Amino acid sequence: MKRKTSLISQQMSSQRKRLVLLTVISLALGIAIVSQAALLAEAVQRIFVEKASLSSVVMLLGLLLAAMVVRTGLSYGNGKVGLLMAASAKTNMRAGVLQNLTHASMPSTLRGQTGGKVSIALDAVDEADSYFSLYMPRMMEAAIIPILILIVTFMQHANSGFIMLFTAPFIPLFMILVGLKTKNKSEEKYAQLAEFSGTFLDSLQGLVTLKIFGRAHRQQKKIERSSLDYRDATMGILRIAFTNTFMLESIVMLSIGIVALELAIQLLVFKSMSFHTAFLVLLLVPEFYSLLKNTGTAFHSGRTSMGAVRKVEQMLETTAGESKSVDGKEGLGTSDGIDEVDSMDRMERENGIGTLQMDISNDSSMPPSMILNHLRFRYAPESFELETGRVQLEPGEHIAIVGKSGSGKTTLLHLIAGLLKPASGEVLVNGQPLSDYNETAWFEQVSYITQHPYIFAGTFAENIAIGAGRNVSRTEIEQAAEDAGLAEVAAQLEQGFDTLVGEGGRGLSGGEKQRLALARAFLKRPSIILFDEPTVGLDLRTEQILQRSIAKLAKSATMITVAHRLYTIQHADRILFMDQGVLVDTGRHEELLKRLPAYAEMIDVQRKGGLA
């Protein structure tokens, strides 16, 4: 009748016990419904037709009451099991989405709109609820109880049984037709919602830019348009739902009417049937159709849910497909997330999910030797291409990657970090390909200080502690802050280290953020430091603090800097000069000055303050 999405199948197979419970309850519910009808018919027959005394039917009425109570209890039980299934399924799916997002490779995390992803993780997963809480229990009931009722009806009066048998298929047939349409509509609705959320979040984040460029009004129009599109998609689904209900009601009313007419004719005209039988069948018929009708409504919700789940699945597929990185298993976090991702990864490994591979080095304080072995990389076919040739980086060297804007410096840094996977060639670490290493172990050795480190919503101290990936004492945090030149910043904050920063908290300047990233690195003591030197001018004092802290941190580590400062370039042990994606030459400053005119020219421009 339908193809379940694989995500739903996964959830179903992990909830087998509850499915069995649903089946048992549905069967019991069917028996309770038939018993209730039989007891009621018997009671009416005795009291009104046979005029029996009250005392003689007390027992019967007691049984009827019991059947009603049991039926209510079982209905409740069915709903409850459905809700429990929905709760676990949603928890699992949301955990899946979160895990997928945290492990997605850098290019894939940057793709798509954040707001859209949020809407899928929250709203689309929520929408999956009705599949488990409504659709499954109703479907289970529909698969068992109507058959039970049909058997009893046939035993009582075959003609009515035939009428029911003939009219019943119209309901599922109709459901299938409508359901197919709803699923497409529902997928459309979720695409609209994701786009709406994305546009809205984009606009919120870029409000200042939009205002400055006088685009606020246009953006407002854009939001309005996507909000109207979303409304239309929702209304489309509602329209189908209402038509659906109307048609179902009509079919049901008509069918009950036909059976009732037939019973009346048999009972009154042909007098070929007892009142008890007619009444029992008349009680069972509405139950039969009402079950099928409820299934229709549930079917509609089920299809809507499946549309939503399909969206979740698509997101999982797109991010999972490309999230291969360092150790070939699902990738890692964002560029400035190296430190942050660690603890999550470790948790995962402790739970036995990760694959265990080679550890980076026995002596974690020793920087490894690295070789860039003919790396080639492309973001997309026909786009910018990077090429390195073979370059050896000695342990503890301070390396500067230099080149014009867009020459591929950051891309090379990300390849070295294992954040991007080369199309061919490999990064050799202590003689072994980086892809052979255990991802967690590798990132335990690496700190990446980007130009825009991410500050999480939390206290200043918490933001530093993230770097350690373990429990750290307040003293350690304060020491790291001191080393990174952050102590005086903390002293000026209203609540010192307990001041809330990041979203919803106090803002930090660019220089402060970079020093915070440095403090994280001090807690971590990495053997490889990747540093994206600020391109914007910091004041001399901040610059000095940063330089001094970096130098201190880099004493016992290999440091690879995307360098913009003449000072850094001149003092590097080795310079990697990039030109249009090609690693043209490597060497010390003086050497390159002599043999590489393009380099000499770049340095000349730098000396003149960037004004060529």
Ligand SMILES: Nc1ncnc2c1ncn2[C@@H]1O[C@H](COP(=O)(O)OP(=O)(O)OP(=O)(O)O)[C@@H](O)[C@H]1O
């Ligand atoms: N995610 C991406 N997808 C496609 N192309 C990209 C992506 N990131 C960067 N590029 C392209 O790759 C090229 C190199 O970019 P990269 O950021 O490595 O340069 P860069 O030398 O670090 O520049 P800058 O000094 O301006 O930061 C550029 O042409 C850029 O447009």
